Amino acid sequence: MRIFEIAAFAVRGLTANKMRSGLTTLGILIGVASVILLIAVGNGASSAVQQSIAGLGTNILTISPQRAQPGTTAKPLTTADAAALVGADSPDVKYASPVVSAQATAGYGDTTHDIGQFIGSDPRYFDTTNSAVAQGNLFSDNDVQQARKVVVIGATVAAELFPGSDPVGKSMLVNNIPFTVVGVLAAKGSSGLQDGDDLAVAPLTTTQNALTGYGSLTQIVVQARSADALPNAQAQVTTILNGRHKITGTADYRILSQDQLLTARTATTETFTVLLASVAAISLLVGGIGITNIMLVTVTERIREIGIRKAVGAPRSSILGQFLIEATLLSLFGGALGVAAGMIGSQFTIAGIQPVLVPSSVLLAFAVSALIGLFFGSYPASRAAKLRPIEALRHE
Amino acid sequence: MSPVIEVRDLRKTYGSGDTAVHALRGLDLTVEKGEYIAIMGASGSGKSTLLNILGCLDVPSGGKYLLDGIDTGEFDEEQFSLLRNRKIGFVFQSFNLVPRTTALANVELPLVYAGVRRAQRRERALAALDLVGLKDRTHHRPNELSGGQQQRVAIARALVTSPAIVLADEPTGNLDTDSSREVLGILDRLNASGRTVVLITHEDEVAAHAMRTVRVVDGRVAGVLV
Numbered sequence A: 001m002r003i004f005e006i007a008a009f010a011v012r013g014l015t016a017n018k019m020r021s022g023l024t025t026l027g028i029l030i031g032v033a034s035v036i037l038l039i040a041v042g043n044g045a046s047s048a049v050q051q052s053i054a055g056l057g058t059n060i061l062t063i064s065p066q067r068a069q070p071g072t073t074a075k076p077l078t079t080a081d082a083a084a085l086v087g088a089d090s091p092d093v094k095y096a097s098p099v100v101s102a103q104a105t106a107g108y109g110d111t112t113h114d115i116g117q118f119i120g121s122d123p124r125y126f127d128t129t130n131s132a133v134a135q136g137n138l139f140s141d142n143d144v145q146q147a148r149k150v151v152v153i154g155a156t157v158a159a160e161l162f163p164g165s166d167p168v169g170k171s172m173l174v175n176n177i178p179f180t181v182v183g184v185l186a187a188k189g190s191s192g193l194q195d196g197d198d199l200a201v202a203p204l205t206t207t208q209n210a211l212t213g214y215g216s217l218t219q220i221v222v223q224a225r226s227a228d229a230l231p232n233a234q235a236q237v238t239t240i241l242n243g244r245h246k247i248t249g250t251a252d253y254r255i256l257s258q259d260q261l262l263t264a265r266t267a268t269t270e271t272f273t274v275l276l277a278s279v280a281a282i283s284l285l286v287g288g289i290g291i292t293n294i295m296l297v298t299v300t301e302r303i304r305e306i307g308i309r310k311a312v313g314a315p316r317s318s319i320l321g322q323f324l325i326e327a328t329l330l331s332l333f334g335g336a337l338g339v340a341a342g343m344i345g346s347q348f349t350i351a352g353i354q355p356v357l358v359p360s361s362v363l364l365a366f367a368v369s370a371l372i373g374l375f376f377g378s379y380p381a382s383r384a385a386k387l388r389p390i391e392a393l394r395h396e
Numbered sequence B: 001m002s003p004v005i006e007v008r009d010l011r012k013t014y015g016s017g018d019t020a021v022h023a024l025r026g027l028d029l030t031v032e033k034g035e036y037i038a039i040m041g042a043s044g045s046g047k048s049t050l051l052n053i054l055g056c057l058d059v060p061s062g063g064k065y066l067l068d069g070i071d072t073g074e075f076d077e078e079q080f081s082l083l084r085n086r087k088i089g090f091v092f093q094s095f096n097l098v099p100r101t102t103a104l105a106n107v108e109l110p111l112v113y114a115g116v117r118r119a120q121r122r123e124r125a126l127a128a129l130d131l132v133g134l135k136d137r138t139h140h141r142p143n144e145l146s147g148g149q150q151q152r153v154a155i156a157r158a159l160v161t162s163p164a165i166v167l168a169d170e171p172t173g174n175l176d177t178d179s180s181r182e183v184l185g186i187l188d189r190l191n192a193s194g195r196t197v198v199l200i201t202h203e204d205e206v207a208a209h210a211m212r213t214v215r216v217v218d219g220r221v222a223g224v225l226v
């Protein structure tokens, strides 16, 4: 009895039951492909977030107010603070843009849209955040001084309120106050968690007048002269602000560098990745149970056949070999198709996310399904091969 | 020379405790080489149980089964599969052909496990199918064959290895008169060529083909009619 003959039985067994072989292959295919795709989507989302943060540049410091220690009163961050940060005392600071942000509903004609972020700042803000203008212009320092009601909108806002027409020059209502649209920002794409284009930027003065009032700034965004100058800039900023806010103990503001922000965000995306990995683990499990199920059904269906083969004198080893080869062929074939399907699927944008393949997930999905297929294809067969022929023949 | 089959105080119990079924209760039987024996008895008397044990498809719960004078109780799995392959041809009442597989492949099956080379395998399988009158049905699958044709394929499979013993459990039970006659004719010829034949039947006409009839009652041999 040569191995070749056993392999021939295996191949004949598969081709004689095309429907069953097809379904088994499909089960394995779906299991493998869904795991690969899910992990790729998760990975794509997290790398998109990272890219959008990295896109902000590495020479940025963000200063935000922080609750004061008990017994002291926190001083608000003011426009004067921002102005004081640029000067002879801080040679490494290039700009410091005061920023306020607000909730705002914009309307044009019959359409309204809740803007994700309505920001008031100065023209340097665009440079700091790497925002380019696609249509029209940015507003100017003069607009800020005069508190003109002008606004630059993001691509999403433009698409929502002005579908198919040029927004530049149109007057839109922000919380019922008319603003003139002077420019539209180039699309940045979504960062996976939030839409980076769902924003509007207006002069600081106008925003304070019309929307936020004159309380504390939400942030001061500081741009250092270079990435290398960042630590110096941070020291200078701290000295100046401590002086202005008369800080002795814990500061009533917080400075985050882009690096720290990146670390913080990475932690968030890691949670996200862990979440996705557990979803993937569950789908691997579900896929595995599917494969197990179809393999068990297949073998159970064939226990009578095993009985017939034993009755005409098949040794246990040849029956085992046959089912092992069948299970191997199905698992490898289904697994390979699943990998192909997963890789093809990850070329498409899914729910606004461009999936990024994780090579180890391909290997994992393939290996796990192949092993499950192998085990549950051959283990019941090996049990059946141990039965006395008559027991196998009576099996139902 | 020792008998081909010698069974002493054979017992078979299915299950245990209150629900235990004693299918064989100390059965004795001796079959000499070249004999043709019919086993008869009421339904549930233990005929199939006996034949399955004789065919090494099942093992007894007690007693001895000597095949060619050798105690089968000492055989291991490997020896049993060799015996089933080389020495015994078994014909089931319900055919038991491998589904979705041609008549030819079904008949070749025991030869594959016997390690016979492809060309010779084909030749012998075709000869066996010819012998049962199915030369023109070699590439039909079981579901494309009539009951009588399926039974003849099963017989061809049982005789293709030229076994010394042919065991048949109600081989004509599912067949009409014409098919029965053909099947019995084949068994007669097998016996004439020197093989030992043991068959189970409920019909006296079938039993009439045998040299003697063994009557099984309640798991024991009640009497031998010559």
Ligand SMILES: Nc1ncnc2c1ncn2[C@@H]1O[C@H](COP(=O)(O)OP(=O)(O)OP(=O)(O)O)[C@@H](O)[C@H]1O
Residues within 6 Å of the ligand: A394, B014, B015, B021, B022, B023, B041, B042, B043, B044, B045, B046, B047, B048, B049, B050
């Ligand atoms: N696998 C089994 N488990 C439990 N009981 C069984 C099993 N096989 C047979 N029996 C019982 O053993 C007894 C003998 O069965 P057996 O099949 O040998 O009868 P039989 O003489 O061949 O009958 P028939 O003429 O109807 O084929 C019956 O009572 C049957 O119910």
Ligand SMILES: [Mg+2]
Residues within 6 Å of the ligand: B047, B048, B049, B169
């Ligand atoms: Mg019976």
